[in-house]
Every structure is written in structure tokens, then in C-alpha cells.
Amino acid sequence: MALTDFLVEELNSLKQAGLYRPLKELQSPQRPRSLIDGREVINLSSNNYLGLADDPRLKQAMIEATEAYGAGSGAVRTIIGTMTIHNRLEEKLAEFKHVEAAVVFQSGFTCNSGVIPVLVGEGDAVISDELNHASIIDGCRLSKAKIHRFRHADMDDLERVLKETDGQYRRRLIITDGVFSMDGDIAPLPDIVELAEKYGCMTYVDDAHSSGVLGKNGRGSVNHFGLDGRVTVQVGTLSKAVGVLGGYVAGPRALIELLWHKGRPFLFSTSHPPGVAAACLKAIEIMESEPELIDRLWENTRYFKKGLTDLGLDTGRSETPITPVIVGDEVKAMQLSDRLLEEGVFAQGIAYPTVPRGKARVRTIVTAAHTKEDLDEALAAFAKVGRELGLI
Numbered sequence: 380m381a382l383t384d385f386l387v388e389e390l391n392s393l394k395q396a397g398l399y400r401p402l403k404e405l406q407s408p409q410r411p412r413s414l415i416d417g418r419e420v421i422n423l424s425s426n427n428y429l430g431l432a433d434d435p436r437l438k439q440a441m442i443e444a445t446e447a448y449g450a451g452s453g454a455v456r457t458i459i460g461t462m463t464i465h466n467r468l469e470e471k472l473a474e475f476k477h478v479e480a481a482v483v484f485q486s487g488f489t490c491n492s493g494v495i496p497v498l499v500g501e502g503d504a505v506i507s508d509e510l511n512h513a514s515i516i517d518g519c520r521l522s523k524a525k526i527h528r529f530r531h532a533d534m535d536d537l538e539r540v541l542k543e544t545d546g547q548y549r550r551r552l553i554i555t556d557g558v559f560s561m562d563g564d565i566a567p568l569p570d571i572v573e574l575a576e577k578y579g580c581m582t583y584v585d586d587a588h589s590s591g592v593l594g595k596n597g598r599g600s601v602n603h604f605g606l607d608g609r610v611t612v613q614v615g616t617l618s619k620a621v622g623v624l625g626g627y628v629a630g631p632r633a634l635i636e637l638l639w640h641k642g643r644p645f646l647f648s649t650s651h652p653p654g655v656a657a658a659c660l661k662a663i664e665i666m667e668s669e670p671e672l673i674d675r676l677w678e679n680t681r682y683f684k685k686g687l688t689d690l691g692l693d694t695g696r697s698e699t700p701i702t703p704v705i706v707g708d709e710v711k712a713m714q715l716s717d718r719l720l721e722e723g724v725f726a727q728g729i730a731y732p733t734v735p736r737g738k739a740r741v742r743t744i745v746t747a748a749h750t751k752e753d754l755d756e757a758l759a760a761f762a763k764v765g766r767e768l769g770l771i
């Protein structure tokens with residue numbers, strides 16, 4: 380027995396369960412029609428909500444900053460890796476989000492793993508929606524705070540946890556995704572904020588899938604509900620609708636300055652290349668000056684969602700551009716995804732452990748860049764394959 384035989388055995392069990400997924404290769408830019416493994420297909424799996432990933436203005440900003448400041452930043456932010464362009468992006472984000480200050484991390488993932496441990500630690504509690512993103516779960520574990528979960532978006536259950544934990548901890552933090560990445564539903568933030576205020580808890584919203592999607596000019600879920608100033612910490616991503624890479628924290632200045640000193644990925648991992656920061660800044664400017672991009676995203680969302688439900692497919696509780704087609708059976712969900720790809724549509728199949736057992740699905744995401752023709756063609760493929768697999 381070789382020491383690494385267990386790796387092969389684990390892989391084999393994935394293969395036997397029909398859950399082994401080789402990596403697909405994207406051979407073109409991220410576009411509504413993309414070249415995947417040698418074929419042009421309609422892309423319904425990208426988080427490039429506003430089509431900015433391939434926008435010529437972002438590319439130009441990236442090239443110019445690269446020419447001016449170089450390909451890499453050469454150090455962590457706290458040594459000599461804070462360049463003018465990093466500071467300009469953060470000033471812009473703070474102004475955009477109507478908060479005192481903002482700080483950018485290398486990714487949304489590192490944001491959550493770095494920020495949560497600064498807010499809570501031993502003797503504290505995090506109260507977390509059961510469907511929160513993996514990076515929130517990791518951040519909570521790293522914090523050493525006690526983790527209490529509440530049933531997804533269930534405010535009675537949240538209040539139950541709040542009552543049970545009342546007076547038991549030094550500090551409590553309620554944490555939720557703004558938009559849930561596998562179901563596309565929006566967190567009931569007005570109720571969460573009210574409960575947090577009633578029970579004296581801090582609040583933390585991860586707006587990875589709401590940045591650039593919800594709120595005025597894409598300011599996110601907090602702004603969408605008119606809750607500006609009432610949520611302690613907002614985390615956003617620069618990797619999805621913003622089209623580039625990164626995560627940011629928007630909140631009180633004291634938190635931001637403390638993160639300079641205690642946010643571990645900020646302290647111990649190199650900062651973004653200047654081109655990345657410049658392209659992010661350009662994207663925020665475009666979101667401010669071209670609200671029609673977000674209008675188009677929502678027009679496409681309504682059109683495609685209606686198309687899927689008119690076919691009789693189960694789209695669950697989606698309210699956003701993320702629309703799952705829930706199949707239930709894991710192997711069948713993968714078959715649906717595979718057959719759609721043969722029909723020229725790429726929509727990722729998603730199974731346990733990313734979603735609960737028995738809730739396997741194909742997830743679709745439309746963008747502002749899709750045309751009606753793209754969406755009609757995709758709907759025709761769903762109709763054909765859906766009938767073939769007995770889903771409709």
C-alpha cells in the first residue's frame with residue numbers, strides 16, 4: 380500500500396457515485412457565447428453579471444496601470460505593497476457604499492476568512508444562516524467563536540437562537556449572504572436588522588452575488604432594502620459583477636484600520652497587481668455612469684426565469700439572476716448539465732456537498748450581455764432535454 384492510495388480510492392468513490400467532474404477549459408473570453416472545450420456554447424454559468432470581465436475600458440485601464448506601475452505589487456499591503464491605485468480604489472468604494480471606510484482583500488474568500496476573526500473570538504458567538512457560503516463557514520471556524528446556526532432565512536428560528544444566546548456571550552454577530560449563491564434568493568435583511576437591533580447584535584452581510592446586481596447602481600442588498608447605516612459590516616466582491624478579482628469590506632473606519640493590523644490575509648499575502656485595482660476602479664465608475672447595464676441584467680433575468688417556469692421547471696425560491704433548475708437526483712442533475720452542453724448550452728450541475736442531498740440542480744446565471752436570441756436558444760435546449768429526462 381502506497382501512502383497516497385487513499386487519494387485514488389476517494390477519487391474512485393466519486394467516480395462510482397457519478398460525481399467526478401473534470402475541469403472544463405474556457406478558450407475564449409468570458410462572454411455570453413464562449414468557447415468551451417473546443418465548442419462555442421451559450422454560457423449560463425459565469426458570475427460576470429454585467430459583462431464587465433471582457434469590457435474594453437477595463438482592459439485599457441488594466442494595461443495603462445500595468446505600464447505605469449508594473450505587473451505585480453511586490454509586497455504585502457502592510458510592508459510596501461500599498462500603491463496609489465489601491466488607495467484610490469478603496470476611497471472610491473467607501474464613497475460608493477456610503478460608509479466611513481473600505482479595505483480591499485485579494486478575494487471575497489480571503490475577506491471572509493480574514494474579517495470574521497477580527498470581529499469575534501473566544502467568548503463570542505456568530506449566528507449564521509445554515510446556507511451561508513463556505514468562506515463564511517471557514518471564517519467562523521477560524522475565529523474560535525461559538526457557532527450557532529439558524530434555519531435558512533427563518534426569522535422565528537433566528538429569534539429562537541437570539542433568545543437562547545442572550546447574555547451568554549461577550550459579543551454576538553449575525554452573519555448572512557445577501558443573495559444566496561445556490562438558490563438565488565435574497566436574505567430577509569429588514570427583519571434580520573430589526574432583530575439584531577432588538578437583541579444588541581452586530582450584523583455582517585456578504586454581498587458577493589449582490590454587488591453590481593442589487594441596490595442603486597449595484598450598491599448591494601443593504602442599499603436595496605434602504606438599510607444604509609444599519610448594517611455593521613458589508614463585504615462585497617470585485618470578482619463577480621465587477622468583473623475582475625478581489626473582495627472588499629465596507630464599514631466603520633475603526634474596523635477598517637483594525638483590519639490593517641489584524642486581517643491575516645491582508646497582512647500575510649501579497650496585494651493585488653496594480654492592473655487589477657485599476658480595472659476594478661474603472662468598473663465601479665461604469666456602474667455609476669451606466670445604470671442601463673443593471674436594467675438590462677434584470678430584464679434578462681425576468682425573461683429567462685419566466686421562460687423556465689413556463690416550461691414547468693422547478694426554479695425554487697430564486698429572486699435574482701441566479702436561477703436554479705432543481706432536479707433532486709444527483710446523477711440526473713449531472714445528466715441534465717451534460718446533455719445541455721451537447722445541445723450547446725453550458726449550465727453547471729451542482730450536487731452534494733455544495734447543496735443538500737436530494738436538492739441537486741443545474742444552476743443558470745444570465746448576464747446583461749446575453750441577447751434575447753441567446754436566451755431563447757437556451758430555453759429551447761432546456762425544453763428538449765427536460766422532456767428527454769422526464770423533468771417536464
Ligand SMILES: *Cc1c(COP(=O)(O)O)cnc(C)c1O
Nearest residue numbers: 486487488512560587616618625
Ligand atoms: C463567490 C463568493 C465568495 C468568494 O468570492 P471570491 O472573490 O470569488 O473569492 C464569497 N462569498 C460568497 C457568498 C460568494 O458567493
